[in-house]
Amino acid sequence: MRSVLPVLTVIAALLALWYIAVVPMNAARAVEQAARSDVTLGTADLIRATMDMERPRLPSPHQVFAELWDSTVEKKVTSKRSLVFHGWITLGATLWGFALGVSLGIALAVGIVYSRVMEMSVMPWAVISQTIPIVALAPMIIVLSSSVGIEGRGVPKAIISAYLCFFPVLVGMVKGLRSPDQMQLDLLKTYGASGAAVFWKLRLPSSVPYLFTSLKIGIAAALVGTIVGELPTGAIRGLGARILIGDQFGNPIMIWSALFAAAILAGALVTLMSLLQSVTLKRMGMAR
Amino acid sequence: MIEAKSLDLTFQTNDGPVHALKGVDLQIGKGEFVSFIGPSGCGKTTFLRCVAALETPTGGSLTVNGMSPDEARRSRAYGYVFQAAGLYPWRTIARNIKLPLEIMGFDRAAQERRVDEVLKLVDLEGFGSKYPWQLSGGMQQRASIARALAFDADILLMDEPFGALDEIVRDHLNEQLLALWARTEKTIGFVTHSIPEAVYLSTKIVVMSPRPGRITDIIDSPLPKERPLDIRDTPEFLAVAHRVREGLRAGHAYD
Amino acid sequence: MIEAKSLDLTFQTNDGPVHALKGVDLQIGKGEFVSFIGPSGCGKTTFLRCVAALETPTGGSLTVNGMSPDEARRSRAYGYVFQAAGLYPWRTIARNIKLPLEIMGFDRAAQERRVDEVLKLVDLEGFGSKYPWQLSGGMQQRASIARALAFDADILLMDEPFGALDEIVRDHLNEQLLALWARTEKTIGFVTHSIPEAVYLSTKIVVMSPRPGRITDIIDSPLPKERPLDIRDTPEFLAVAHRVREGLRAGHAYD
Amino acid sequence: MMMVLLAVLVWLALWALNVRLARSAAGGVRAAVPLIFGLATLILWEGVVRGLEVSPIILPAPSAIAAKFVTEIPTLWVDFSQTVLKGALSGFVIGCAAAFAMAVAVDRSPFLQRGLLPFGNFVAALPIVGTAPILVNWFGFDWHSKAAVVVVMVFFPMLTNTVQGLRETDAMQRDLMRTYAASYLQTLLKLRLPAAMPFVFNGLKIATTLALIGAIVAEYFGSPTRGMGFRISTEVGRLGLDMVWAEIAVAALAGSVFYGTVAMIEKGVTFWHPSQRG
Amino acid sequence: ADDLTLQLKWVTQAQFAGYYVALEKGFYDEADLNVTIKPGGPDIAPTQVIAGGGADVTVEWMPAALAAREKGLPLVNIAQPFKSSGMMLSCRKDTGITSPDDFGGKTLGVWFFGNEFPFLSWMSQLGLSTDGGDGVTVLKQGFNVDPILNKQADCVSTMTYNEYWQIIDAGVTPDELITFKYEDQGVATLEDGLYVLEDKLSDAAEVDKLTRFVAASMKGWKYAEANPDEAADIVLEYDETGAQTEKHQRRMMGEIAKLTAGSNGALDPADYERTVASLLSGGSDPVITKAPEGAWTHVITDAALN
Ligand SMILES: Nc1ncnc2c1ncn2[C@@H]1O[C@H](COP(=O)(O)OP(=O)(O)OP(=O)(O)O)[C@@H](O)[C@H]1O
Ligand SMILES: Nc1ncnc2c1ncn2[C@@H]1O[C@H](COP(=O)(O)OP(=O)(O)OP(=O)(O)O)[C@@H](O)[C@H]1O
Ligand SMILES: Cc1ncc(C[n+]2csc(CCO)c2C)c(N)n1
């Protein structure tokens, strides 16, 4: 709550900057347009012209928000022209990819924490996996998954999303599962506790704060992954497809509104994770 | 029965080996109360950790009740109080105390009963549902003592358990600990920096000195088992204290 | 001169206000050595922090050398030793000690000279180039004392500086501190849990009690300025110690 | 099928070897473990591709990729310098430096911090496929637009980490500075920046992988006729999968070196942090 | 009904109207086919999809198909609904370009991803190198025409039915532009044809299936040619992104109809030979190195068109 005013202030500042930037970004095209109809623009006219171009280099905020409004509130959510509909498609794949990535990340982290070989063999390759551009793998993922008989493009999308999502979870969970200090571990040793007891009673609970931090990063990464995956998977539905079509048909306003929709979706998901985090930590007595 | 014969422990560090323990010979009988005293870094903690199988000696032999320390650990012979409280922050005080009980498979009712008992023992009734960070440092330390007492380990190892407490609380807990020991006949290993505390509590005082960590003196206390607080003003007490102080001083650079 | 008049400090916390200090009246003359003693949570640290302008009182008045605490702070009147060592882990011991000197603009040569001096004072010669984590807890605490002594602050505030040290080292540092105080005529505020330490060092002993944090007794020491260690066996010493102990006990629940 | 079986066996044997090596403490041996794991995986890959006769248009064998790599070194170098040296590196430097400066600048204002940081979540989720066409439009086809994409990608992770790092000092460390009446600048230089370094390097490490991915993907949205992203997309279209994988190998190699360099500097700078002391 | 999957070369748009019309109008159902149409995208190589078994038939340009064939992927053209090429290079007049002779030293935007072959063979016929210097500077253009609008390129690749109109819609007037159609330059290569893997053709059941498919598809194309607006609306119906506009699709359908007009679906061997010749003539770096064998067949169309 304390951050409402600061956030609003920053938003206001960003909007102002954005409006100011619109003028020089679009001026050249506006002048060219005017020249075609043999008009020379005064400063005021020029500014007005840059604010409402059909194909701006930088759309003005009100254009983007009008489009956002139009494609969310004004359209039925089941309509394929509704951003809510496309956001929903993207959200679905994101959640699958997130589930997949989180499971993989946690499983690998547990393996790494409990096995030195796993740590030494897998960890460097996990880093390397993140240096491989996913778009290079995407076509292969699609071809391979269709040749092993997986139909529909939801699955490859989720795989691509999981690929980007698992790494932050892995890193965070390795840190988290290792966060118990020597004394906490020694304590259980003096009780003659089994490996399972150490995991459930010590490692897992102490990794929870790290888990949530990773989940927040992971869900944003999963969303980005899904949208990236929506281009090569046939650009049929989802926010990624909107971006591509907006790009090809010279509709920057469509790109920007899809970008905003993605950012808002991410914001909502991250907020959800934060909420989950504070509830869990409170129940565990770790929120202060 | 704890029996150490020419026990060695050397840590390999970047700037060469550290001889934390060197040729330590010590016998602790069942039901004894043994205090360890000595300057910082003389190996008190290390010795206790060896007994609890938290460290592996690099030489000599060490047996606990005729078993290896590790076997004794797995048969759950130890209650250990660490130098710092080390409570799990996501568990309330009561659930921290329950932790060993859960692991050792006590049933629900027994868990509740024991928690209540030990909380009373360390004067923390009513704090069971608080989280560790809601307690002062001294209260946390008492909770960690309660945790070690909750299950009936034969051997109690305590590493400076009363370091963070003021004199009055300390006296009080000293009395309680003596009473507990008298009642239960546990074997207790106890590390302290305080000479009066060591003398007041122990049947045997082990004075250690550093670099390498070794035993310089073992003093069998002539004090009776029954010890009111004012025993500390008796000549016997002062004589033992004097001998400990001399032993300690020998381990220091200044005279 | 430090002068507190009906000083109050209340912390607002989630479960209501905590009265850390309530109606504290105290006068500390220049060159005095004042010890604060009292149970955990009675406001000793809080009072020292008020003097150093690290906390702002919620009521009453507090002046230091006729200035507000904050003005005194900005004129660099204080050396403060915290309850924990608080060394910066990325600096060696020597560079930790240099830290205040760098900030106050001492020149290179003076920095080196002072570091050598204070390292010797706390018996840490040869450890200047080690990092804090390479030292035992007691050595770290000594390094932090050295850091506070390195620049010549008029007022030295020390919060349980010797808590982590064993009796012998403690005695030694007590002597050193007394000598330093006698030599430099600094004003010293000193928190401790040890009654003998408080009596041995101070010209004035302030006994405090918690909930709300207040002063229950102020004892002006009848002991001479010259204090060999064995002054602790004199009747005057024991009488003062007794009075302190009684004051302390009154603040506790058990009798 | 024999081939696949054999490859699996070799893989298992090397894994067993690794299990034994991992127990030994010597530094050189430990470095071998990931290499052996990589080698084992390559052998498995080769075996599966040959044994199942996977079409080289779907997944080429490592040997074919290696052969392509060797013959195409000049092209790979041109692409590498276009994408990594010009695009990724300059974007990385500009983005991280700007974020760092911004973090220090907003550090004195909790108001700005509270206002700015929530945007991290939003910007972190801006899909690169959306920002890249816009930035190519703005900054042109050459590496400048790739650098811009990288700047956008690395800015917020770096900013959030640095801001958090600058907050990371504990109360006692700050109080100490107060008792010295240290100035803002002195506190910043002598306390907060050193204390922030572990977090700063966390941000830098995240930024290395983002920078590489960003620079490559941005080339899908327009580029000169060189660059790793250009080559990858073009060769996929031509079914030159061996070349695609050669570029992927370059990316992995460059990424590892880049990441490794940052990690090494980190080790030197934050040697004092518990996580570096093992 | 027999299942059949068709992989398109690009996203759902009027370029592929014939197939959508056949689907919507039930022509495939009548032929006892259950057809799935997979739209393409920027990272989908139709040749790779068919190699991986993700589709039975794919829409592809002949240069890419022949190049893939030389890579060892035995693609065979079974039908050629597009008679003529819609590809062109659109330049701003104010760059001074009046004929291909003026290209030297200019910056030209080109699509890659398997679409660059016609351009490359044209340039090599003109004797222009494509790596800067005294030749031309090539830009890999993205999916839009921004480079020419921003004057980052002097010319960009356009299709008569698509990108050209993006430029016009952006406010540039037709007389500010000069366009070079590959058809007019004599370097036209065959565009959207239907390709399958060779082994399908040795299986009588598959041949029968493909025959029915081609027949139904051509029926769709002819219907689309005759009813362009309705066809465009059908395409819009199938566009799941909801981002395509009626104005644009109707216009695209009109232009597409011009390209399919001359074809009954059967490949004209003369067009094929011309395409191969053009691809072979690439100077030092031809797209294909030798004339392919068996890269097309009339088996399907012969059966389908009777
Ligand atoms: N894990 C370790 N690695 C290297 N050296 C160690 C390790 N643990 C302890 N040491 C060293 O072994 C010696 C003995 O340490 P120990 O902790 O037993 O001392 P102590 O007597 O308990 O001291 P204190 O009173 O400070 O607790 C010290 O010199 C210490 O530095
Ligand atoms: N920042 C704070 N917020 C809320 N309460 C505080 C804060 N700091 C101290 N307190 C409370 O104020 C009281 C006095 O604390 P203080 O630290 O001064 O005690 P102390 O006498 O130094 O105790 P100790 O001997 O344990 O160091 C305690 O009850 C403590 O819980
Ligand atoms: C990388 C890449 N860039 C552009 C296109 C565009 N494209 C493919 S077919 C076609 C004809 C008209 O739609 C066009 C423009 C592509 N497919 N792949």
Ligand SMILES: [Mg+2]
């Ligand atoms: Mg110890």
Ligand SMILES: [Mg+2]
């Ligand atoms: Mg205190």
